[in-house]
Amino acid sequence: MKRKFKYIFTGLVLLGMLISCIEDQDFNQFDDLSITPTIESSIIYVESPERIINLVPGLDIFSASFNFDAFNEAYFAERVLEGSITYELENTTSKELDILFEFVDEEGNSLDSEQFIVTPEPTAILQREVFYGGATGRSLDIIINTSTIRVSVANLGDNTSISSLPDPKITLKSSAKFRIRIK
């Protein structure tokens, strides 16, 4: 009986070994996996109605610095590959305005800036996309070292005129779109 048991078991194991096989697998391929999503989000929105601009005497309406740690968060800064920042300005006031958008590092140094001169109403919406990284873009160091964004608005017109458009104001929209390497 024991001999029968042994023969049958051995036979089945051999049969299993004969019919089973595995094609070549290359598990090192996992190292080649590339995960590079592109993330997109708004950054800063600035809005000032014309009546406030008229209240401020002189050239400079305001200059505000915003702590902005999204870019120098380690997870982002270590993985960012390339991307762009898009700005959109709309001026429905009666004044010509000078808007300066600056990227500032922790020491207060201005790393990069974008200047917009917008004419009084009626004016078209001004849109600009600035690229960072890649072959032609500005240095990514600007982005990853930015800890503050400074927005300055200067009034190149007067403090008395009032736009003929309803709800006159200056608005600045901005968004960032960056590709990062997760793997």
Added chain:
Amino acid sequence: MSKGKLLLLCFLFGCHFLHAQNKELLYDFTEIPQSLMLNPGMEVNYLWYAGIPTLSGISTQFGTSGVTVHDLFADDGVDFTTKVLDKVIYSMNPNDELSGGFQMEIFNGGFRGTNNPDNFYSFGMYLEGDAIAYWFKDLAILGFEGNADQLNRRFDLSHIKTRGELVNVFHFGINKRVDNKLTIGARAKIYSSLVNFNSTANTGYFVTTEGQNNFLANTLDADLAVRTSGIQELLDGDADETPGIIAKRMLFGGNLGLGLDAGLTYNLNKKTVVTVSVLDLGFIYHTKDIKSYELNGNATVEGIEFILPEVLINPSTDFWQDLVDEIEELVPFEDNDKNYISFRPTKLYGSIRHNFGERIPSRLDCDCMDIITDQNLAFQYVNSAGIQLYAINRPRGPQVALTAFYQRRFGNFLALKTTYTIDKYSFSNVGFGFNIQAGAMNFYAMADNLLAYKNIADTHYASFQLGLNIISWGKK
């Protein structure tokens, strides 16, 4: 990371690649005592049996309803990222899963009642692991592609669905032959959970839309929860203490629960038999070593907003920190140690079997061939064929499998069973099992999805079960 922690993580991760627990080859294989674990109402003709400790019942299954190892890792020269995108990210859907289980009997035995020989009692203890993870398609796409150029696309957070556990089970069952036609049985179970995790009732979405003020608005609407028990102590503790902790939890020191199996066998006529059983109708109440995490709320972000003249009220405000704080307040991520209940993955089996061919001489302590009558129906035949149905309760609803089987017996020494199973994993699942009875020694082994063995790496499903028992039918 210590070896103990690494092993635990490997186990938890490995469970994700194990398959659900259909044991179609073992079910209603009445020569094997472990069939009683699948149907407490099985027809039993032993006087007693004793499983060889830790060897009486070992089973493991693994598989995937989506991608296979070969799909991804075949040495075919195709870029790996392309394969992942084509065969995983875009091809698999939220109902695809990686799931599975294993079971190892620590001890198992059974005996016929002396006062009432129609009753058969069985008892034992086994360790069982079970886990399932559904494919989180939307989150995977979000991870691979990001949210850019995906305006108004809702990434569904309910795609996160997973559960798993490692549980030790003590059981005691009674099997009763009511008459020549009907055998019923039930089994009480006490669960001692070692490890449990589940995240099954998630809802919500992430969407990027056009902003009201700024270009874009990112919205997170989340009601997510992950509940765990038994994990923290293992992760935080000393690796040397792990065996002691596990042993303690196995012996009623874990989170406890109760369960019930029930089943019956009914002979429609002398050659046709139907069986039904329900397994693991039970729950575990988790009160120890609990760590649960919740993310619940709704927030829409358009970046920092600097609107005059409102901001002049407090010009020194840290707008970035305010934004971060606001999001954390609107969508708080919290942990807690609240008790919770987890339900066992209940399984249902049913079968109809037709016996044909010659009758097999009985092993019972009688010359039963002489007393076979039409009323004495519970006899084995050389051949059996039939259909089995299996269903298991899963987080996305029941999973069903349908099996056709043929069983051939060669005297009382050898029995073979082959199955063909259709389920969500495969339409070509052919299984084979055998049972050898060498005197009192009983040995069985069975394997599933044999056609896939021509390239195991390309299989969606593979399993095996084996065991060693001693069986007695009494003195001849």
